[in-house]
Amino acid sequence: MTDTQIDPRGPRFGAALTAVLLVVVLLLGTGTAAVVLLAVVAVSFALGVARGVQGTWQAAVFRALVRPRLAAPTELEDARPPRFAQLVGFVVTGVGLVLALFGVSAAVPVSAAIALVAAFLNAAFGLCLGCEMYLLGLRLRSRSA
Helix, strand or coil: CCCCEECCHHHHHHHHHHHHHHHHHHHHCCCHHHHHHHHHHHHHHHHHHHHCHHHCHHHHHHHHHHHHHCCCCCCCEECHHHHHHHHHHHHHHHHHHHHHHCCCCCHHHHHHHHHHHHHHHHHHHCCCHHHHHHHHHHHHHHHHC
16 A cells, blocks of 8 residues: 555544544533643544544554455545545645634534534445545636646
8 A cells, every 4th residue: 555545444443533523522522621632633643644544543554454354445435535535634724723812702513513424424325525525726827728
């Protein structure tokens, strides 16, 4: 496996872990603990942007605990769409954090809910919204070229 090709089960597992954290953010509401946990999620997304989805802590957990128990993947996928999805998640959670710092406490659960929808769709159904945005961008760019 190279840096450009990844096991597609890894990002789905990572999305499941992220979804759990985002549910906890929603349960915590608008307090300091929710802001701190949303910051942890945002930093996780930032790692995915900087190092690729395979460079996140969720991927490390997948590699250490889950991957050894699975058969080899039947196919690999391009790492670029999931990396872009990490950027989308970072923007969504980052905006929530910035707004929270400016006193808009409702931004924490709203951004967590938006990110949760995307993480849940990826974890449960393999539908990566950020990946679909990436592919749509490629199609639009190739049309205009």
